[in-house]
Amino acid sequence: MARTKKWTLMFYFASDNPLAPGIVSQLKSIKQAGFHPEANVIARFVPEAESAAAQIYDVNIFKKLRAGGQCKIGVTANDPYVPNLVSDRLWGEQGKELIRESLNKNGYAGKRINYDPPVPSPKMSREKNPEQALSNFLQFCRENYPARRYMLFILGHGLVVGNDVFLFDEHAKQHSLSLGALGRVLRRFKRGLVEQKAKFDLVSFHSCSMSGLEVAYELQGTADYMLASQGPAFVGSWPYRQILVRVFNDLVRRRKKVKETLKKIFYYCLHNSYDFQLAGYSFDVSLCDLNKVREIEAPLQELSAALIKGLTDPEDPLARERILLAHWDAQSFWEENYTDLYDFCFCLKRRCESVEPASEKTRATFEAMREACGEVIGALESGDDKLIIRSGFTGPAYQYSHGLSVFFPWCEPVNRRFWPREYADYKFNETSWPKFLNQYFENTMRFSRGSERHPGERLEPRTGLDEILLDAPIRVSNGDGQLGAGGANEMLGKAGGNDPLGKAGGNDPMGKAGGNDPAGDDCGCPSIKNYPPFTSAPGGRERGPGKPTPARVSYRKEKRS
Numbered sequence: 001m002a003r004t005k006k007w008t009l010m011f012y013f014a015s016d017n018p019l020a021p022g023i024v025s026q027l028k029s030i031k032q033a034g035f036h037p038e039a040n041v042i043a044r045f046v047p048e049a050e051s052a053a054a055q056i057y058d059v060n061i062f063k064k065l066r067a068g069g070q071c072k073i074g075v076t077a078n079d080p081y082v083p084n085l086v087s088d089r090l091w092g093e094q095g096k097e098l099i100r101e102s103l104n105k106n107g108y109a110g111k112r113i114n115y116d117p118p119v120p121s122p123k124m125s126r127e128k129n130p131e132q133a134l135s136n137f138l139q140f141c142r143e144n145y146p147a148r149r150y151m152l153f154i155l156g157h158g159l160v161v162g163n164d165v166f167l168f169d170e171h172a173k174q175h176s177l178s179l180g181a182l183g184r185v186l187r188r189f190k191r192g193l194v195e196q197k198a199k200f201d202l203v204s205f206h207s208c209s210m211s212g213l214e215v216a217y218e219l220q221g222t223a224d225y226m227l228a229s230q231g232p233a234f235v236g237s238w239p240y241r242q243i244l245v246r247v248f249n250d251l252v253r254r255r256k257k258v259k260e261t262l263k264k265i266f267y268y269c270l271h272n273s274y275d276f277q278l279a280g281y282s283f284d285v286s287l288c289d290l291n292k293v294r295e296i297e298a299p300l301q302e303l304s305a306a307l308i309k310g311l312t313d314p315e316d317p318l319a320r321e322r323i324l325l326a327h328w329d330a331q332s333f334w335e336e337n338y339t340d341l342y343d344f345c346f347c348l349k350r351r352c353e354s355v356e357p358a359s360e361k362t363r364a365t366f367e368a369m370r371e372a373c374g375e376v377i378g379a380l381e382s383g384d385d386k387l388i389i390r391s392g393f394t395g396p397a398y399q400y401s402h403g404l405s406v407f408f409p410w411c412e413p414v415n416r417r418f419w420p421r422e423y424a425d426y427k428f429n430e431t432s433w434p435k436f437l438n439q440y441f442e443n444t445m446r447f448s449r450g451s452e453r454h455p456g457e458r459l460e461p462r463t464g465l466d467e468i469l470l471d472a473p474i475r476v477s478n479g480d481g482q483l484g485a486g487g488a489n490e491m492l493g494k495a496g497g498n499d500p501l502g503k504a505g506g507n508d509p510m511g512k513a514g515g516n517d518p519a520g521d522d523c524g525c526p527s528i529k530n531y532p533p534f535t536s537a538p539g540g541r542e543r544g545p546g547k548p549t550p551a552r553v554s555y556r557k558e559k560r561s
Contacts, residue, residue, distance in 0.1 A: 001146065002118075006251060008147035009244065011043040012137055014130065014156025014167035020048040022235035023155065027057065031083055033244035035060040036071040036251050040145040041244065044137045050171045053125035054133065056140070057088045058117050065113045073248045074241075092119050118144035129174035130167040131181045138189040142196070149258065150193065151202040151247075152223070153240070158207030158233065159334065161214050161407050162418055166207070179218050180425055186222035201225060201258050202265075208232045209334045211286050212405045213300075213341065216293045216387075217428040225262055225389070226288045227269070230340060230405045231333045231398045237283060239272040262287060263390060270392040282395025286403035292387040297431060299375035303345065304432035306368040311436075311443040316362045319369065322351045324444060327408065328528070331400035336528055337409045342380040342402035345373035380404060406433060411530040412441040445530045 011030060015023045027043060035041070041059040046052060063072065075083075087099065100115055124136050138152070160166035160179045167177045177185075190200050203219065204227035205211075211228035219226060243265050250261050266287040273283040310319030326348035331340040352370050357363045380402060382388040391403035413419040423434060 002144060004146040005040055006038040006148050007247060008040040008141055008145045008150050010141050010152045012134060012154045013045045016046040016048060016169045016171055019235060026240055027085055029241045030059055031085060032075050033241045034073040035064045036248040037064060037069050038251050040147060042141050042145055056090045056120045057085060058090060059088050061117060062087050065115060073245055090117050090120055129172045130169050130177040131185060135185045142192050147198060149199045149201050153204050155206040158210050161212055183218040186219060190222045202262060206233050206238050209338055212338060214407060214426050214428040216288055216290060218426060219290055220293050224291055226290055229285050230401050231284050234276060237273045237276060238269050242268050266390045273394050277395045282397030284393040284398040284401040286391040287389045289387055289389055295387050296379045299379045300431045303372040303376050304436040306372040307436050308439050310365050310369055311439050318357055318362055319365045320443060326351050333405055338405040339408040340401050341404055341406045342377055343400045345376045349373040410528045445532055448532045
């Protein structure tokens with residue numbers, strides 16, 4: 001068995017899609033970081049071509065063997081040599097023999113260089129889906145590159161809440177990895193590390209919209225820390241060379257505080273993304289302590305209960321209107337499907353404080369919402385010993401981000417496989433947030449045209465068979481994408497550009513073309529409308545049930561600093 005080292009750094013590049021060309025440059029960046037004898041650096045890459053085998057790289061294995069236990073960090077400043085990755089690939093038994101012959105011919109045979117890397121199992125080239133691929137890669141690293149500590153960097157398409165494009169593989173039978181499957185894979189990996197008495201320090205997602213509470217809940221009991229973005233991520237925005245140099249330098253200096261290393265990695269990712277503003281792209285990133293996820297549970301339960309109470313008041317719509325306005329104000333991500341929870345609570349608290357309810361009952365509802373918002377804000381404030389250790393942004397688009405988002409669309413998703421069934425299976429279902437969402441979808445939906453009445457309007461009843469059949473509450477696209485059901489093919493650059501959660505939107509910013517099909521598809525704008533899927537009055541009623549009466553309210557003048 002191989003000698004146990006201090007670190008194994010694993011890079012899983014989900015590149016069996018058009019991200020592949022950009023990922024090659026990321027591999028070369030990793031190689032240029034140099035090497036340290038106490039660190040394994042293992043990368044997985046798959047070409048985009050159909051039936052292409054997965055490639056595993058033991059980065060700088062030749063240079064480490066030739067260095068005889070010495071380290072070399074970075075590249076020589078005045079050396080124009082461009083290194084390649086060919087000899088770092090684990091080629092299998094036949095390739096191993098060819099490399100040994102080359103070593104002998106070049107005079108290394110007598111220098112006690114033992115070139116005997118592990119050979120990846122044939123099953124690693126025949127994986128049927130991303131779940132098998134990630135699981136096999138982690139097992140391979142754990143068994144063949146033992147270490148005291150492990151970090152995992154995942155680069156690929158994101159959006160795991162919705163299960164349509166995370167680690168998307170164009171040629172696999174099952175194209176993507178669900179959040180539940182991701183949790184299972186990482187927990188299985190962690191169990192193996194516990195048996196080896198090793199630590200799983202970091203799981204990082206160089207992917208879009210992965211820094212969510214649903215993800216954090218699901219990954220409890222896996223890695224200690226998570227590095228991810230709430231919004232888009234871009235190939236090239238994470239400086240892998242500098243990240244590795246940091247780890248190597250800390251090995252040289254024998255620093256033992258892993259959290260300090262991870263905070264530096266956070267700042268490298270943040271600062272490296274500043275230049276993307278020059279191309280018009282905003283960015284956010286956060287570092288979270290997955291061991292502290294439970295600290296948000298009680299505040300979130302209280303918030304959900306207070307919001308449900310505010311939504312369901314049959315006499316006064318003021319609380320419901322405050323919730324809607326705060327949702328409108330708050331920082332949103334990925335076509336309005338995710339909302340920064342801290343910012344939503346901040347906006348709701350401010351909205352509640354700007355008005356004076358007319359009744360004692362409504363005042364009590366407002367006070368409950370304000371208190372619950374304050375508790376959530378306190379739990380999500382960043383700090384060294386908090387759930388969110390660090391959170392940052394560059395550019396104006398995500399300036400109100402604070403680290404963790406939550407699934408919060410404006411209307412009920414139409415993807416029945418995802419909502420409510422798959423979402424209900426998340427560990428996050430232990431909170432009351434899904435219950436609040438159901439109430440929100442119901443209580444904020446506008447009444448149908450047949451239920452509403454306008455002064456002077458005479459609306460003829462729709463009694464014809466065709467009209468009745470067509471007006472049945474069937475979930476179909478309404479033209480702006482609110483009830484559409486775009487799939488992964490559209491999401492990943494095919495015609496249409498709809499996202500996997502049933503809302504219209506642009507394409508993945510990690511390298512795919514944006515915009516919708518010019519041959520006749522509609523605009524890719526997100527919808528914030530919650531319209532019913534029918535037009536007539538349900539059951540012949542002229543108005544919807546339980547319509548609240550207008551509230552009497554006085555507005556406080558908001559002070560601006």
